[in-house]
Amino acid sequence: MLGIWLSVILLTLYILYSYITRVKYNAPGPSNWPVFGCLFQLESSRLHFSFDRWAKKFGPLMLCKMGSTNVYVISCPRVIKKAFAEKGYSDILNDRPDTFLAKYIMDDSKGVIFGKYGPTFIRLRKIMYNGLKMYGVGVQQFESMAHKELERVIQSISDLGEKDFDPKPILSRSLANLIGILLTGSMVDESDADLIWKYNNSFNDTFEMSTEVMLYTFPFLRFMPVEMGRRYRRLMGAKKELLDKFYFLHKKTYVPGCERGLIDALFNLQSQDKSGGNTQWLTDSQIKAFIQDIIVAGLLTTRNGLLCILLVLLHHHECVDRMYEEIVDVVGLERTPSLKDKPSMPYTEALILEVLRYVTHAPLGVPHGAMEDVELEGYKIPKGSKIITNIWTAHHDPAIWGDPWVFRPDRFLDDNGELLPPEHTLRQSLVTFGTGKRVCVGENLAKSRIFLYLTTLIQKFDLRLPKGGTVPSDDPRAFLPGALLRPQDYMMRLTVR
Numbered sequence: 001m002l003g004i005w006l007s008v009i010l011l012t013l014y015i016l017y018s019y020i021t022r023v024k025y026n027a028p029g030p031s032n033w034p035v036f037g038c039l040f041q042l043e044s045s046r047l048h049f050s051f052d053r054w055a056k057k058f059g060p061l062m063l064c065k066m067g068s069t070n071v072y073v074i075s076c077p078r079v080i081k082k083a084f085a086e087k088g089y090s091d092i093l094n095d096r097p098d099t100f101l102a103k104y105i106m107d108d109s110k111g112v113i114f115g116k117y118g119p120t121f122i123r124l125r126k127i128m129y130n131g132l133k134m135y136g137v138g139v140q141q142f143e144s145m146a147h148k149e150l151e152r153v154i155q156s157i158s159d160l161g162e163k164d165f166d167p168k169p170i171l172s173r174s175l176a177n178l179i180g181i182l183l184t185g186s187m188v189d190e191s192d193a194d195l196i197w198k199y200n201n202s203f204n205d206t207f208e209m210s211t212e213v214m215l216y217t218f219p220f221l222r223f224m225p226v227e228m229g230r231r232y233r234r235l236m237g238a239k240k241e242l243l244d245k246f247y248f249l250h251k252k253t254y255v256p257g258c259e260r261g262l263i264d265a266l267f268n269l270q271s272q273d274k275s276g277g278n279t280q281w282l283t284d285s286q287i288k289a290f291i292q293d294i295i296v297a298g299l300l301t302t303r304n305g306l307l308c309i310l311l312v313l314l315h316h317h318e319c320v321d322r323m324y325e326e327i328v329d330v331v332g333l334e335r336t337p338s339l340k341d342k343p344s345m346p347y348t349e350a351l352i353l354e355v356l357r358y359v360t361h362a363p364l365g366v367p368h369g370a371m372e373d374v375e376l377e378g379y380k381i382p383k384g385s386k387i388i389t390n391i392w393t394a395h396h397d398p399a400i401w402g403d404p405w406v407f408r409p410d411r412f413l414d415d416n417g418e419l420l421p422p423e424h425t426l427r428q429s430l431v432t433f434g435t436g437k438r439v440c441v442g443e444n445l446a447k448s449r450i451f452l453y454l455t456t457l458i459q460k461f462d463l464r465l466p467k468g469g470t471v472p473s474d475d476p477r478a479f480l481p482g483a484l485l486r487p488q489d490y491m492m493r494l495t496v497r
């Protein structure tokens with residue numbers, strides 16, 4: 001009897017609680033369980049599917065309670081831009097929420113990706129932005145090293161002699177080399193490339209949403225003999241190995257004034273800060289977090305992007321032919337494509353934009369946090385809420401794109417075959433890299449790497465299905481789940497032109 005009464009009282013309290021919180025934070029959203037919120041209704045490895053389903057029912061701004069956290073999900077480009085880029089909102093909604101990884105792996109949010117919004121973060125972000133511009137896109141020395149790396153890739157593919165091959169290990173190795181060049185000024189050897197990938201893979205295992213939520217709620221689990229504890233310990237081991245090599249060893253061999261890459265540039269800045277009397281100098285923890293940021297944000301995003309593009313092209317050979325025609329017209333066959341060619345190659349640019357839209361391989365971006373109470377689209381977002389950018393739904397909304405599940409690069413071209421201008425509604429609706437004050441720092445670097453890899457490969461080789469016949473579907477709804485999507489493993493063939 002007592003049990004029944006207790007259940008009735010708890011149920012009444014729960015209904016009252018839901019009513020009060022819904023009235024106070026009145027954005028629509030799925031129903032919530034006490035304590036757990038909507039956690040049991042989520043497809044944890046494919047959160048973007050759940051959010052997509054709910055966005056169709058509840059609209060562009062909805063509240064999904066996860067445990068005790070208010071999670072607001074924004075699913076349309078207009079509201080995403082308003083929240084993160086418009087005055088009145090952008091100073092409030094561009095924080096990062098507290099997470100397990102930020103606290104325990106990134107030494108209390110020391111770097112850029114997980115950095116709390118404020119003057120220190122703004123300075124760090126600027127340093128990273130300028131560093132990537134200097135070492136990533138603009139500098140001749142980096143460009144020529146990157147070209148050498150591409151030549152190495154071309155050579156190893158040619159050596160295969162038109163055999164079927166899996167593009168994943170080749171791209172993984174090559175992109176680790178590029179990150180190595182960026183950080184240290186020279187190519188990394190096999191064992192260093194392994195260190196980079198070991199850290200990156202362990203990070204992604206722990207970044208997986210359900211592991212992150214459990215570890216954040218019950219941090220003691222990191223010491224327990226359970227799978228998520230093991231993941232954490234693996235990550236800490238990989239972090240130590242990575243920093244021993246890329247931070248401590250580099251520091252030991254550092255010669256002031258000499259710049260072998262981004263890490264030396266950071267050491268130089270640190271000593272300038274100190275000698276110039278800047279009390280807010282760049283700390284060792286911040287430099288370590290920088291190194292981790294670049295690997296975590298720069299590697300898998302670009303590799304998965306390239307894997308998606310190659311698979312999509314295997315399904316759309318007519319697009320390969322059009323790209324090849326453009327390469328022959330603009331670059332010719334004598335020299336390798338360079339970034340200077342990009343503005344004269346609208347079809348290739350449109351194709352890259354369309355793949356980034358169609359596959360949306362970072363479907364939920366990186367969570368934001370609210371620093372103050374704010375009203376958005378008539379709903380109250382309370383201080384401390386988490387905000388998720390639902391890029392997946394924004395990129396597949398039929399009201400914007402018409403036929404979102406059709407891969408069609410021409411949608412980004414005008415009647416004269418020119419790329420639509422950046423202010424065009426469709427270009428404005430593309431939010432692959434986020435927007436506003438937390439827009440991806442590596443956007444230009446990522447786009448330029450994708451452009452160079454793709455054009456160099458297509459100039460030299462024709463893309464072919466593997467001899468035995470088929471490849472997995474290029475429909476992104478069938479891609480492997482995770483914070484970053486990727487296609488099932490596949491084989492392909494490149495035949496020399």
Ligand code: HEM
Pocket residue numbers: 112113114115125128132293294297298299301302305362364365366367368389432433434435437438439440441442443445446
């Ligand atoms: C195709 C490749 C890439 C995609 C799709 C991508 C996407 C994103 C997205 C969606 C965000 C979150 C934006 C937000 O918070 O609203 C982000 C943040 C970030 N990305 Fe990328 N990214 C890519 C490549 C890169 C590369 C190559 C680097 C650097 C080497 C990089 C560095 C960063 C950093 C540092 C942040 C955090 C910015 C901040 O918190 O202020 N990304 N990226």
